Amino acid sequence: MDLRRTDLAMEARELWQERAGQAAELPGVQAEERERAGMPVTVVRVLDKTGERALGKPRGTYITLTLEGVETRADGAFPRAVEAVAAELGALLEQVDLDRGPVLVAGLGNRAITPDAIGPLVHDCTLVTRHLVGRMPEQFGHLRPVASVAAEVMGSTGLESRELVASVCQSIRPCCVIAVDALASRSLGRLCRTVQLADTGISPGSGVGNHRAALDQESLGVPVLAVGVPTVVEGATLAADLLGADCLPQSAPGRDILVTPRDIDRQVADLSKILGYGISMALQPSLGLEELELLLS
Numbered sequence: 001m002d003l004r005r006t007d008l009a010m011e012a013r014e015l016w017q018e019r020a021g022q023a024a025e026l027p028g029v030q031a032e033e034r035e036r037a038g039m040p041v042t043v044v045r046v047l048d049k050t051g052e053r054a055l056g057k058p059r060g061t062y063i064t065l066t067l068e069g070v071e072t073r074a075d076g077a078f079p080r081a082v083e084a085v086a087a088e089l090g091a092l093l094e095q096v097d098l099d100r101g102p103v104l105v106a107g108l109g110n111r112a113i114t115p116d117a118i119g120p121l122v123h124d125c126t127l128v129t130r131h132l133v134g135r136m137p138e139q140f141g142h143l144r145p146v147a148s149v150a151a152e153v154m155g156s157t158g159l160e161s162r163e164l165v166a167s168v169c170q171s172i173r174p175c176c177v178i179a180v181d182a183l184a185s186r187s188l189g190r191l192c193r194t195v196q197l198a199d200t201g202i203s204p205g206s207g208v209g210n211h212r213a214a215l216d217q218e219s220l221g222v223p224v225l226a227v228g229v230p231t232v233v234e235g236a237t238l239a240a241d242l243l244g245a246d247c248l249p250q251s252a253p254g255r256d257i258l259v260t261p262r263d264i265d266r267q268v269a270d271l272s273k274i275l276g277y278g279i280s281m282a283l284q285p286s287l288g289l290e291e292l293e294l295l296l297s
Contacts, residue, residue, distance in 0.1 A: 004237045007183035008196055008230060009044040009062035012055040015186070026054055037084040040066040058216075060200035063088050067193055070270060078274065079289055085195060085278025086285075089178075089227065092199050093282060096176045096223050102130045102145035103283055104174040106165045106215070108181040108202070110152060114268055115182055115231035115260045118275070121268065122180045122227075123150040125276025127284060127295055130172070144283050147172055162213040162220075169220050176223040178279060179215050184258075185230035186237050191260065192267040195229055195275065202226035227279065229271050232258040 006012055016026055028051025032043050044062045046052055052059055065084050069077030107123030109116040130147040132140040149168055151161040165177065179202045185191055201216025201224040216224050233241075235257030261267055277292055287295075 004186050004240050005184055005234045006186040006230075006237070007228065008064060008185055008190070008194070009046070009055060009057050009198070010042045010064045010196075011186050011190070012057060013044055016054055027051065028054060036065065036087055037080040039068060039080060039084040041084070041088065042066075058200045060198055061092070062200070063092070063197045065195045065197070066190075067195065067271075067274070070274065071193055071267065073270075078270075081274045082277045082281060082289060085197075085227075085275060086281035088197055089225070089279060089282040090285070092197060092225050093176070095199060096225075098144065098175055100175040101173045102147050102175070104165070104168060104172065104177045105146065105148040105279060106161070106168075106177055106179045107148065107150045108152075108161050108179060108215075111150075114264050115258070117268055118182045118229050118231065118272055119180045120150040120152060121272035122276045122279070123148050125273050125280075125296060127280040127287075127292060129284070142286065146280075146283050147174070160213050162215050165215055166220055169222060174222055176225060177215065177220055178225045178227060180227045180275060180279075182232070183228040183230040184232050184234060184237075186233065186241055188233055188238065188259070191230055191233060192264070192271060195227065195271075198226045198228075199223070200226065202228065227275060229275070231264065231268065232260045235259055 004015060013026060013029060013031060017024065028046065028048045030045040030047060034041050042064045046055060046057050046059045048059065065088060067081045070081050105123065105126050107119035109119035111117050111120045126148045128146055128148045129140060129143045130145040133143055133145040151164045169177065181202055183196060201214055203214045238259055277289065280292055281287065
């Protein structure tokens with residue numbers, strides 16, 4: 001049995017094709033590749049129960065951006081990455097009736113563990129406007145009302161992330177939730193270099209092997225869009241990938257080891273800013289990157 005672990009739909013599709021043969025047709029799944037702001041984009045659509053069983057992913061759309069040049073801070077890579085995230089998230093937001101209420105951004109994770117700090121740091125980089133729109137509509141009525149919460153781990157709050165986000169949803173009645181969290185990849189080459197966006201919700205803590213109750217439309221009562229960045233590879237999965245092994249036994253060593261880049265603190269800080277700005281631009285299309293930097297600085 002193939003127990004190599006990944007949270008990325010595009011990698012789950014790759015694993016299926018490796019087992020079945022590259023020429024095999026994957027039933028219940030559609031895939032396409034394109035570009036956005038010069039960044040490669042892979043779209044995987046799980047269409048039915050057959051596709052769900054094949055990939056182990058719920059039905060929906062999974063968009064994976066490869067952020068070329070961001071790791072090396074190449075010239076122009078940051079604004080292009082922000083533009084790509086904003087555009088792809090904006091396309092998913094077209095499914096949502098944004099006039100029904102504010103948007104809630106939920107940053108999931110643990111600030112104390114750097115690979116799991118993506119969500120709380122994105123919360124810090126998100127433009128919140130709900131209070132401004134409500135109290136000073138003359139000056140800020142042109143902005144979309146946005147609220148944000150850092151739903152950190154149960155060990156520091158005593159609450160499941162879903163409990164905390166659900167309570168906020170009951171209070172402010174958002175039109176949708178954008179949940180941000182760390183993910184796991186099967187490949188070192190994709191760590192901190194890809195962003196997955198999905199319209200299927202998210203399971204908090206999946207990236208660091210601490211699966212909690214899912215945040216999705218069924219549990220929260222509103223559409224949940226997920227934004228995630230792979231920051232870790234499971235040790236056993238990495239070994240299988242490097243060795244070219246098709247599968248690993250359940251008892252294989254390395255299941256409790258997570259591998260992350262040496263400069264993870266810098267990369268997480270950069271990616272959190274890209275995601276926070278990209279989410280803000282998707283929600284406030286009238287604002288440019290320079291305006292956002294002024295408002296968030």
